[in-house]
Amino acid sequence: MRKSAVLLPVLSAALTAVVVISVLAPQAPAPSESQSTSVKVDGVVSAANIESVAYTQAVAAAQTRKPKVTVIGTGGTISGVATSRSSFQDYRSGQIAIADMVGQLQPEIGQVADVSTVQFGNKGSGGYTIAEFHALTLAVQKALKTSDGVVVTTGTDTMEEFAYWLDLTVRDQKPVVLTGAMRPWAAVTPDGPQVIGADGPANLYNAIVLAASQTTYCFGTVLMLGDEFHAARDVTKTSSYRMDTFQTREFGVLGWIDGPNIKVGRAPARVQKCDSKKSWLTPFDVEKVKPEALPRVEVVTSYQQAGGEAITAFADAGVKGIVTAGTGSGGLSSAQTAARTAAAAKGVVFVSTTRVGSGSVYGGSTTQPIIAGDDLLPQKARLLLLLSLAFAPTDVAKVRQWVTTLGNPEWDTAP
Known part of the structure; x- marks a missing residue:
């Protein structure tokens, strides 16, 4: 299980x-x-x-x-x-x-x-x-x-x-x-x-x-x-x-x-x-990080014909990470998708989740800093992404690893 x-x-x-x-x-x-x-x-x-x-x-x-x-x-x-x-x-x-x-x-x-x-x-x-x-x-x-x-x-x-x-x-x-x-x-x-x-x-x-x-x-x-x-x-x-x-x-x-x-x-x-x-233990020893060093991470929700301006504004404001609460299995509107692509090119790291309350989001991107959040709720994914970026601010691969493993733990059922 x-x-x-x-x-x-x-x-x-x-x-x-x-x-x-x-x-x-x-x-x-x-x-x-x-x-x-x-x-x-x-x-x-x-x-x-x-x-x-x-x-x-x-x-x-x-x-x-x-x-x-x-x-x-x-x-x-x-x-x-x-x-x-x-x-x-x-x-x-x-x-x-x-x-x-x-x-x-x-x-x-x-x-x-x-x-x-x-x-x-x-x-x-x-x-x-x-x-x-x-x-x-x-x-x-x-x-x-x-x-x-x-x-x-x-x-x-x-x-x-x-x-x-x-x-x-x-x-x-x-x-x-x-x-x-x-x-x-x-x-x-x-x-x-x-x-x-x-x-x-x-x-x-x-x-x-x-x-x-x-x-x-x-x-x-x-x-x-x-x-x-x-x-x-x-x-x-x-x-x-x-x-x-x-x-x-x-x-x-x-x-x-x-x-x-x-x-x-x-x-x-x-x-x-x-x-x-x-x-x-998790790697997030906050005694080693000053509170002012914790980066801004925001949440953006998708809905019918959602505009991309919120994503663009957050990126322009210096936000380091954005969690998207998408429709269904993490879908975004076309405008939000375009804005996410542009923000990701500037180094903003994204985690994809769903707004429906349960169920997984898979995939992500291997070429862009877009990480699948599986079944983490958006508000939980934000905290994990925030801590991950605080401890690995330039290492997207490490952030991806932590979101995938720490954020979505599985039982080892091997005998």
Whole structure:
């Protein structure tokens, strides 16, 4: 099976074991049965059938001590304050400090992990710059030096881009989990009553449980909302208001959090490289690149009789890369095609994707810097192209290699 999905026969010839991961400190008093903090990893992928020493050791270690988890807050709806308890859309985001939100999960979350907090920012996800993404990676890596996992809270509008950026740049195999909410946390004031049906508290609690369990060790960054967790590369927001907005089309979720049980259905392809950290890591060590050195990369969408002026203008403005979100399997209008050819001749690098939300784009060009993005979503392809151009600004062959391999990982199914 290709890409980041794999079924049982590929991973292991037999699956009979159920692995129970305790994230409760040994010295802590035993909770009641209804408050159990044991985490059961069951299903197609578990510590029993991922053939990785590093993964198995990380999961086993979570049984012996209370893990340390750092929660980094960046704002978004999850930290929002509504005008009333029943106002699901009338609210101001970024109003509640992450320390206060975690504090409201006590004492329950204290049975799961020792939790510390970092207030990175407190605004809507769409308001962050690429330079701030750069700084966020450094903040996550700093936290992982002393913590067993990191949870990042963000707004949902561009959460998938936050997740994929961290997936490409964080140089640590420990769990990184993004979460947020579709409804604000509190009403009237930051310490006011909880909004009716607020999903933020449960999402934050489950994200900490997931990070503490080490279940996603070597999975890269995952996105967790509504009791489901998804691969950063594959997930996308599909609805402006629905609670189940995040979906992974074609491949499906990685797994589910059902109370004290974590059920894993599949794993990202990179988990196969878990025992070789050098192979597991991407080449994008942002500590070696200053934020001002990150190039501009833009996205252009195609549609009926689309003009080529946007591509020309971007090229004239000094943009180094452009992702085209084409029709069907990546098609562009005749005007856009002509503009792309002219811009490519000037050195602008293109990645071709589709606007339809799923499915692959093949081909590209061997004579021009036009690279097929396969099934990467346009907004994800932009981040990969941006990083690729930052680390190989004049090497189109290397950029093509990274888009083809890092951007479109496949399981090695060889015996």
